Amino acid sequence: MLEASQLTAVRDNKVLFESLSFTLNNGDLVQVEGRNGTGKTTLLRIITGLAERESGNVFWNGQSIESNREAFHQDLLFLGHQTGIKRELTAYENLRFYLNLHSEHSIDKASIYEALMKVGLVGREDVPVAKLSAGQQRRVALARLWLSPHKLWILDEPLTAIDKQGVRVLESLFLEHIDKGGIVLLTTHQDMFTDHPRLKKITLGNEPCLQQ
Numbered sequence: 001m002l003e004a005s006q007l008t009a010v011r012d013n014k015v016l017f018e019s020l021s022f023t024l025n026n027g028d029l030v031q032v033e034g035r036n037g038t039g040k041t042t043l044l045r046i047i048t049g050l051a052e053r054e055s056g057n058v059f060w061n062g063q064s065i066e067s068n069r070e071a072f073h074q075d076l077l078f079l080g081h082q083t084g085i086k087r088e089l090t091a092y093e094n095l096r097f098y099l100n101l102h103s104e105h106s107i108d109k110a111s112i113y114e115a116l117m118k119v120g121l122v123g124r125e126d127v128p129v130a131k132l133s134a135g136q137q138r139r140v141a142l143a144r145l146w147l148s149p150h151k152l153w154i155l156d157e158p159l160t161a162i163d164k165q166g167v168r169v170l171e172s173l174f175l176e177h178i179d180k181g182g183i184v185l186l187t188t189h190q191d192m193f194t195d196h197p198r199l200k201k202i203t204l205g206n207e208p209c210l211q212q
């Protein structure tokens with residue numbers, strides 16, 4: 001369970017949001033929405049501990065993320081604007097690198113190929129990422145979701161450069177993840193989960209609130 005309590009963020013002398021509180025429970029799928037510059041990325045980065053906040057606290061499983069950093073990071077997958085993908089490595093090598101960092105087990109080639117298949121990169125797995133299209137590069141970053149052991153996914157604009165078919169595949173993956181008790185918190189300007197009953201929203205810009 002993630003709890004944001006009374007978060008206030010100020011940038012350039014402007015209050016982006018004030019006393020924002022919400023709780024994400026196991027099985028929650030939540031979109032942070034709002035117009036450009038309303039503070040969506042700032043909120044996600046504060047929750048992951050990457051950005052400064054004016055006041056407020058973030059708790060993971062009842063403990064503040066600062067006092068509990070290691071356990072929090074073990075459970076967290078954060079995909080930001082910088083995807084952490086190495087451009088000189090191939091898609092396959094990037095995923096192997098990711099698994100090396102995060103899996104306790106020996107590298108399972110079949111899982112890597114399965115993830116590559118899900119994102120439509122089989123046949124392109126040996127091409128350096130720098131030579132892939134923008135959407136294909138994003139797909140390499142997203143392929144890590146299929147290999148992720150993490151419970152909490154915080155995803156900043158994961159759909160950038162992703163085509164409609166790719167969006168539908170990701171929708172299915174997010175639903176699978178929450179069905180297993182995971183949590184997904186994301187931002188997107190694209191249409192996703194239109195009127196889906198499981199989707200909750202945090203709206204920034206006017207009165208911040210968590211809506212069903």
Ligand SMILES: Nc1ncnc2c1ncn2[C@@H]1O[C@H](COP(=O)(O)OP(=O)(O)OP(=O)(O)O)[C@@H](O)[C@H]1O
Pocket residue numbers: 011012016034035036037038039040041042043
């Ligand atoms: N490190 C920073 N220093 C100063 N101002 C910042 C910083 N980061 C963000 N801002 C400002 O805070 C505001 C919110 O930025 P943020 O990136 O959180 O918005 P956003 O809602 O994610 O926007 P978008 O939809 O365009 O991605 C913007 O006005 C931005 O200029």
